[in-house]
Amino acid sequence: MSADDGSIFTSWNPGELIKKNHGYGLKVTHRPLFIEALYQSLPDSAKARIKVKKHVFKVNVSDDGVVVECTDGTVERGSIVIGLDGVHSRVRQCMQAMEEGRAAPSISETPKSPYVTTYRMVFGSIPIPPTLPNNVNHECASGRVSTQLLTGNSLAWFGVYEALDKPTSERIKYTEKDKEEAIQRWGHLYTAPGMRVRDVFGLQDGNFGMINLEEGRVDKWYWNRIVLASDAIRKLEPHAGLGYNSGLADVVVLVNKLRRLLETTRSPDTKA
Ligand SMILES: Cc1cc2nc3c(=O)[nH]c(=O)nc-3n(C[C@H](O)[C@H](O)[C@H](O)COP(=O)(O)OP(=O)(O)OC[C@H]3O[C@@H](n4cnc5c(N)ncnc54)[C@H](O)[C@@H]3O)c2cc1C
Known part of the structure; x- marks a missing residue:
């Protein structure tokens, strides 16, 4: 009209x-309830690996792994960093700095948004x-x-x-x-x-x-053992409710590919 x-x-x-x-209707839900439902569906072994109130400030990458430093002084080691830390992604800032061979911006700086x-x-x-x-x-x-x-x-x-x-x-x-x-x-x-x-x-x-x-959309979604997804690489305005849903599709594609890779290679090298 x-x-x-x-x-x-x-x-x-x-x-x-x-x-x-799509064969299945839309569900409109309050986000905290949805996150709680997802969390409760996890086995205890997975819940034990979720650490809240952590603030990543530095990411280090080597040939066979990654080390993530948090502002509380703790360090996490792993084989890949998946940056799902939103519009102002610190992982994206660290990744871009490493790729360009410069130091990551200090956390008190507010780098220009992409x-x-x-x-x-x-x-x-x-x-x-x-x-x-x-x-x-x-x-x-x-x-x-x-x-x-x-x-x-x-x-x-x-x-x-x-x-x-x-x-x-x-x-x-x-x-x-x-x-x-x-x-x-x-x-x-x-x-x-x-x-x-x-x-x-x-x-x-x-x-x-x-x-x-x-x-907008960021051109470079990965570098070395770092990959970005969701609002860290693509930001949509909310009219159509596509932001979270697009981010979820990113993660599904990524995890399916990683799963297939891990079926054949237990410790993939960086190129793989
Ligand atoms: C008003 C509004 C309404 C919306 N409605 C919809 C909708 O109806 N449907 C839909 O599909 N989408 C909607 N969206 C979009 C949706 O909210 C986002 O696309 C979605 O939340 C993106 O998820 P994300 O995990 O990438 O980022 P976020 O949800 O922003 O999550 C990022 C997480 O990273 C954490 N983080 C940030 N920096 C650090 C750091 N340095 N160290 C550790 N953790 C960090 C944050 O605390 C946060 O928990 C809406 C957005 C807005 C603004």
């Missing part, structure tokens, strides 16, 4: 199309508004701004995407004032049938954020 000013509104159940194309931000976003979760059905994605797109409200089974997620004055690769931290001003600016916009942005913000409990939406 479109309005006189050219705005386009859609409300659709993404699960129906995905089921038709991605470009054209849009920023105010987002958060709310209880599902009683007038809206579950599992429906509502979007409104207009010139340089768009809104999204996606309902799941027990929560809904909203976002207001607004274009920056000019694209940037700088890291920007937004303040409470920035968030409040964005809500004021766009409070009048449509977000779902019978709801405007200000109605949605009226339902949230203060737990919402404002972030830059970096986009």
Whole structure:
């Protein structure tokens, strides 16, 4: 549906199309619950190898292995580093520095991002508004701004995407004032049938954020015994919910290939 000013509104159940194309519908879920479910599905031997609150600051590579140094002084040894540390990937920074024969940037530095931000976003979760059905994605797109409200089974997620004055690769931290001003600016916009942005913000409990939406792709995904995946090499804006899913596909492909290699070679050399 479109309005006189050219705005386009859609409300659709993404699960129906995905089921038709892939045989299994879409599941909308709260990320911490999903991570918890994945973690609980692991055997104890795997759980024991997961170390949290570690901060990688250096990666060293030799002919037959890798050594990763953490800020708490601990060291991990292995045969490969898979860098899944997100948009500001420290593993990517270390890898690029080693490849170019220079020292890795200090951790207090904020190296320029390989991605470009054209849009920023105010987002958060709310209880599902009683007038809206579950599992429906509502979007409104207009010139340089768009809104999204996606309902799941027990929560809904909203976002207001607004274009920056000019694209940037700088890291920007937004303040409470920035968030409040964005809500004021766009409070009048449509977000779902019978709801405007200000109605949605009226339902949230203060737990919402404002972030830059970096986009782009890094050319070099691996070097020596280091390989990068997911947001460390590709960043998509969230409308289509493709970021995590693309990253998961990266890991599936990588792990399948590593598994096949390990079936024939117990300790593969770096080239393999
Ligand atoms: C508002 C929003 C909504 C989104 N919605 C969807 C969606 O509906 N569907 C979808 O598929 N995708 C969605 N995405 C995209 C999705 O969140 C990302 O693509 C996904 O989280 C990328 O996973 P990742 O593991 O590569 O990186 P991250 O999720 O960023 O994880 C990186 C991890 O590395 C850790 N880390 C970082 N630096 C270090 C270090 N030096 N040492 C140790 N650990 C470190 C971080 O703490 C973090 O745990 C959304 C993104 C945003 C911003």
